[in-house]
Amino acid sequence: MSELMSDTRIIDTRLWSNKARNLSPYVPGEQPQHDNLCKLNTNESPFPPSPKVGEAINAVLAEQADELRLYPAPESDDLRAALAQLNGLDSKQVFVGNGSDEVLALVFASFFMKEQPILAPDISYSFYPVYAQTFDVELVQIALADDFSVDADAYSQPCGGIIIANPNAPTGLLLSLADIRKLATEHPDAVIVIDEAYIDFVNTDDSSTDQAVSAISLIDEFDNLLVTQTFSKSRSLAGLRVGMAFGNVSLIEALTRMKNSFNSYPLDKLAQAGATASVLDKPYFEQTCQQVIDLRESLTAQLTTLGYQVLPSHANFIFARPKDGNASMVASALREQGIIVRHFDQPRTQEYLRITIGTAAQHKRLIDALQELSN
Numbered sequence: 001m002s003e004l005m006s007d008t009r010i011i012d013t014r015l016w017s018n019k020a021r022n023l024s025p026y027v028p029g030e031q032p033q034h035d036n037l038c039k040l041n042t043n044e045s046p047f048p049p050s051p052k053v054g055e056a057i058n059a060v061l062a063e064q065a066d067e068l069r070l071y072p073a074p075e076s077d078d079l080r081a082a083l084a085q086l087n088g089l090d091s092k093q094v095f096v097g098n099g100s101d102e103v104l105a106l107v108f109a110s111f112f113m114k115e116q117p118i119l120a121p122d123i124s125y126s127f128y129p130v131y132a133q134t135f136d137v138e139l140v141q142i143a144l145a146d147d148f149s150v151d152a153d154a155y156s157q158p159c160g161g162i163i164i165a166n167p168n169a170p171t172g173l174l175l176s177l178a179d180i181r182k183l184a185t186e187h188p189d190a191v192i193v194i195d196e197a198y199i200d201f202v203n204t205d206d207s208s209t210d211q212a213v214s215a216i217s218l219i220d221e222f223d224n225l226l227v228t229q230t231f232s233k234s235r236s237l238a239g240l241r242v243g244m245a246f247g248n249v250s251l252i253e254a255l256t257r258m259k260n261s262f263n264s265y266p267l268d269k270l271a272q273a274g275a276t277a278s279v280l281d282k283p284y285f286e287q288t289c290q291q292v293i294d295l296r297e298s299l300t301a302q303l304t305t306l307g308y309q310v311l312p313s314h315a316n317f318i319f320a321r322p323k324d325g326n327a328s329m330v331a332s333a334l335r336e337q338g339i340i341v342r343h344f345d346q347p348r349t350q351e352y353l354r355i356t357i358g359t360a361a362q363h364k365r366l367i368d369a370l371q372e373l374s375n
């Protein structure tokens with residue numbers, strides 16, 4: 001069915017708008033439905049969400065199922081209050097949406113549809129160029145440095161905005177708060193968006209422990225800084241679709257206006273209840289993030305032993321280059337054994353694999369397969 005749908009020979013675009021005709025939609029990582037698959041390709045969490053999430057959703061269904069006939073809270077007040085409290089902010093500095101992908105779409109419409117182009121790294125989340133096209137925003141891609149790090153000095157040209165994933169994907173490398181501060185200072189009339197989808201996996205052992213890593217710590221200082229995050233990775237809730245943005249009240253108000261001009265109820269009652277319960281269960285969150293960090297460090301060590309070059313990751317995935325650089329061959333060989341990793345066939349990334357951090361058992365299966373390959 002899906003093959004037929006995407007076959008342009010049988011799809012009649014006569015009635016489509018030019019906009020629909022000219023889109024090139026984002027292609028998400030595949031979600032194959034086979035048993036016994038070792039799925040390390042889309043950066044989902046290997047752990048279940050907090051048990052409190054299911055309890056909260058079940059409570060809504062058990063006690064307030066009749067209320068599903070009513071619309072949910074349009075501004076997700078309880079969830080925003082919980083997120084505000086977690087981050088030491090006011091609720092008016094918090095926005096939530098149906099996944100951070102939706103939040104990012106509203107960001108493009110609210111802040112980036114301007115005369116000047118926006119800037120983003122050339123190797124980053126591949127949805128940014130898609131949004132740019134959707135919203136007719138010109139995007140100038142700024143090359144990563146040779147070591148794949150974001151070179152903050154390369155973003156000095158006049159622009160209508162900047163968007164950077166931090167930690168970046170698929171590299172896992174972290175940009176310092178000093179660099180983010182520099183970008184926000186240099187471009188006071190442009191919104192600087194820091195997409196922190198992976199920030200909860202930053203290894204704080206590297207720096208002094210009480211030093212903040214999230215750019216949320218800078219939003220009181222910079223009225224042009226917006227930080228987005230998601231429940232999809234560190235909160236094991238990719239299936240619930242909840243994302244958020246933190247920033248100055250005026251930025252949040254713009255997002256709210258845009259949301260209310262598009263879809264006033266992006267988060268349903270169950271998602272609001274589940275996400276709020278997740279925020280309130282801090283111990284579970286901290287424990288599972290730490291487990292992912294520990295598993296990442298051990299997988300990095302094991303792959304290094306096998307001759308892989310592994311970038312120092314601060315995310316729930318690693319970006320690794322096999323000894324001979326033949327990542328495409330390794331990805332296919334793994335696939336034959338039911339292990340799915342991500343290979344980006346672009347000039348600078350084609351020798352690397354992006355491998356999502358899994359469970360210890362999944363890592364064993366991966367390492368065993370790689371060991372066999374190298375024999």
Ligand SMILES: *Cc1c(COP(=O)(O)O)cnc(C)c1O
Pocket residue numbers: 043098099100101102125165169195197229230231232238241242243
């Ligand atoms: C996963 C991811 C997102 C999207 O998250 P959702 O909340 O699931 O829509 C956004 N940005 C980056 C960099 C991501 O990796």
